[in-house]
Amino acid sequence: MKEPRPPARSPAADAPGLAARRAAADAVQSVMETGHPLEETLERLTRELDERDRALARMIAATTLRKQGSLRALLRTLMERGIPEKARRVEMLILVGAAQILFMDVPDHAAVGTTVTLVGEQASTAGFKGLANAVLRRIAREGKAILPDVADQPEWMVEGWTAAYGPAAGEAISRALAHEAPLDLTARENPEILAEKLGGRLLPTGSIRLVEAGNVTALAGFEAGEWWVQDAAAALPARLLHPAAGMTLADLCAAPGGKTAQLAAAGARVVAVDRSAPRLRRLKANLARLNLTAEVIEADATRLKAGPYDGVLLDAPCSATGTIRRHPEVAWTKAPADIVSLASLQARLLANAAELVKPGGVLVYSTCSLEPEEGERQIAAFLARRPDFSREPVTPGECGIPAEWINAAGEVRTLPTHLPDEDPRYAGLDGFFAARLRKG
Numbered sequence: 001m002k003e004p005r006p007p008a009r010s011p012a013a014d015a016p017g018l019a020a021r022r023a024a025a026d027a028v029q030s031v032m033e034t035g036h037p038l039e040e041t042l043e044r045l046t047r048e049l050d051e052r053d054r055a056l057a058r059m060i061a062a063t064t065l066r067k068q069g070s071l072r073a074l075l076r077t078l079m080e081r082g083i084p085e086k087a088r089r090v091e092m093l094i095l096v097g098a099a100q101i102l103f104m105d106v107p108d109h110a111a112v113g114t115t116v117t118l119v120g121e122q123a124s125t126a127g128f129k130g131l132a133n134a135v136l137r138r139i140a141r142e143g144k145a146i147l148p149d150v151a152d153q154p155e156w157m158v159e160g161w162t163a164a165y166g167p168a169a170g171e172a173i174s175r176a177l178a179h180e181a182p183l184d185l186t187a188r189e190n191p192e193i194l195a196e197k198l199g200g201r202l203l204p205t206g207s208i209r210l211v212e213a214g215n216v217t218a219l220a221g222f223e224a225g226e227w228w229v230q231d232a233a234a235a236l237p238a239r240l241l242h243p244a245a246g247m248t249l250a251d252l253c254a255a256p257g258g259k260t261a262q263l264a265a266a267g268a269r270v271v272a273v274d275r276s277a278p279r280l281r282r283l284k285a286n287l288a289r290l291n292l293t294a295e296v297i298e299a300d301a302t303r304l305k306a307g308p309y310d311g312v313l314l315d316a317p318c319s320a321t322g323t324i325r326r327h328p329e330v331a332w333t334k335a336p337a338d339i340v341s342l343a344s345l346q347a348r349l350l351a352n353a354a355e356l357v358k359p360g361g362v363l364v365y366s367t368c369s370l371e372p373e374e375g376e377r378q379i380a381a382f383l384a385r386r387p388d389f390s391r392e393p394v395t396p397g398e399c400g401i402p403a404e405w406i407n408a409a410g411e412v413r414t415l416p417t418h419l420p421d422e423d424p425r426y427a428g429l430d431g432f433f434a435a436r437l438r439k440g
């Protein structure tokens, strides 16, 4: 067998697209091992790549993670004997190659060729070049017909959605989460005009939806701070406060500031709180671009003494399972124990948030989670402890919210299956929960 060549680490010395594929495989492997967010990981691993390769690496890594459930099931059927533990890297490279063949607009020969080259780069994996070649050629030949029809998220997660929303909805949610999300924007003002200017679709709730938008910083109005990126569902909690000039509002888990910006753009005086200094730096940079202001406080919101405020928004840290379309790694980096510990943190945050609301004021609690423990059950338990609060139900049509996004208790519960569309690129919504509570 030919001696493996030493690993090529200078992107300039690589064949076209090779460095992007290497970075994608490294990123997926690192995310799976460390549980760190994909964006952060890619930023670190693609620093030396040009913009095109960075975009390619991002697309390949996200697609591999998004389709990981069915891709792994496929590999299990094609490689019955599996791969030795010490060559896990080979499996990762084959997954990344298969994702390109089955789900991306990449010529099969490029996906196969680059994968085999990457397998050959390291002495520990070079012996598997033939296997990688054979497996990927078969996938290219037989295509999606051999892809097992299984969920792309872990079993425990899909079972949880089935228990919460019923078997048909659980399966539909799982399928919807395996699709890439469109790009939703919130306008600082005049969404109708901005939608027209950007060629976007104005949604009933006032968000603007674009598909295949490319680099967001290159879109009209970015530099001028006319809009910010925010899923249509993520824009709802702040709207439920009906922010306006003359109100003082606290945003307790504020960074990176999408909801703070909404409150400030409506003319309210806003106090933005977060315990993470780096994330608050991003919030400040975002507000500066948008030419909006807020009082920024770095503090632990479970203990903060401040206010009282006319309204408090608690967009609590959560498992983020509602955002798997945008952050496909969440399906693989969260475990059932995380839901338990996050629910306990949310309860402590809610307890303190309640103290910061004026008598007669409003508390909006939200999470971008599909798990009832972080939404419906959290609020039911809070109301049982705090009889001085009661739900102020959201009504159909309020803030453009359709009746099917509101549950029987008058809480907002959006699902990735909402906002269906003939054109799947325009369909869907992040899974979000939001409850509005009145004090006294």
Ligand SMILES: C[S@@+](CC[C@H](N)C(=O)[O-])C[C@H]1O[C@@H](n2cnc3c(N)ncnc32)[C@H](O)[C@@H]1O
Residues within 6 Å of the ligand: 252, 253, 254, 255, 256, 257, 258, 259, 260, 273, 274, 275, 276, 279, 299, 300, 301, 302, 315, 316, 317, 318
């Ligand atoms: C879901 S994110 C908030 C997103 C933000 N509301 C937005 O719309 O851009 C949750 C935030 O909670 C912050 N956080 C977590 N625990 C906290 C605590 N005990 N006190 C204050 N902030 C906390 C995290 O740093 C993170 O920025």
